[in-house]
Amino acid sequence: MSTFQPVDSPLLTEQAMYEQVIPAGDGWLHDLLPGQVLRIVDMEGNQAVDTLFYSTEDPTDHYSAVRTMTRQGNLYLTTGSTLLAESGRELMRITADTCGRHDTIGGACSAQSNTVRYAHDKLPMHNCRDTFMLMLSQRDEFTKRDLAPNVNFFMNVPVTPEGELTFADGLSAPGRYVELLALAPVTVLISNCPQLNNPCNAYNPTPAKVLIWNAEGVSAHV
């Protein structure tokens, strides 16, 4: 079994062209150009940042968890992982990672899945899939069909060789981050998870931060 090696980024925060805090429970929808670098920071630790990626050139082409996993032969994402779309198009590559565990199969919480996992009376609670849908509803090109299994940055969902799936916490910490290089024009959708029903985040959703650096030698505004 391999041991995680943290990979720091050489990029300086003062040179980022964009910086934004995403409060707990809020969403973020943003287009990246090829060569731009997105850093997602777990500001207070053990927060799940539910993230989806789409080809900006073809928004019907969504991030594919299973194509990404089978291509690399591994469930988890870390430095070197290439995130693929359902067409096989390469969307993003992880270029730095100081956390070491990012989940690909846990998906996003929803009002309806909360009724199944916890209790029927959880239906009114705020959830990631509502945030995803609110963000996607801003753009005519998206419909509900475009929701797909997402990445949960900073979340640890171990699978045992016996096929048991569990939720664990404690791997991330304040200030840990993951950095991704856009390999194509990519639309990024984030729900900063408001889940209050399980102990992964100590029942206390916290903010995340996103920073963007331009491709070297490019001064494009986004």
Place this chain on the structure above:
Amino acid sequence: MTALFTMTMQPGNKWSAHVGRGKAITLTATGDRANLSALLFHAQDPAERYNMPDTLKAQHTAFLTTGNILMTDQGKALASITEDTVGWHDPLSGYTTRQATDEKYGKTTYQDQRNDWLRSGEENFKVELFRHNLSPRDIGVPVNFFSKVVCELDGTMKYMLQETAARSVTIRTEMDILLVLSNTPHPLDPSGQYPDASIVVSVADAEPVSEMDPCVVHCEENRRAFENTWNAYALLKGAN
């Protein structure tokens, strides 16, 4: 149970159909290394569909077998695995692509091999989805019936051989579904030989679901998913 419908899917074949609520679909493999990739949708509203993360999270499992249910993204029981002599069905690994099929088994074409050319799950799904007014946009995570993939603690995915010849799995429909099937190789099967197992698909009327049904009582989560399905159908049912 008397089958209402039976068909055999040869290696490479695809098939899709609407299957009403309360049917038992039995899939039987005729050989080893079988793999049947399946997508499931709510028949009347295909935007509601089988959701891999919700299904696995609610049942705390990374594989599917007897007692497990397939859940929609709307928290409903879409289908249940009521019988299974295989033991492990893979929900994690997706479908074969055209590119991977060419790379692993050698490039084949209809022009050269006629109907012996090797089909991919990717193309089979695209065709069958388009037939039902859907598109590649609707390709999601399939269940790979008959295949076993074990994940090591560091996340490495390993295809494991398991006996599939003459083994079967029965899926009971809890909602009206659109079922899309592709008898194409598992993407992590390391063998360079295209699998030759055909799959017999047999559909019969299922017994009514009782409160003590093994899939209902499998865990509290399953019961609540069934309740969500029952409530949805109660709202649709006419007064007469």
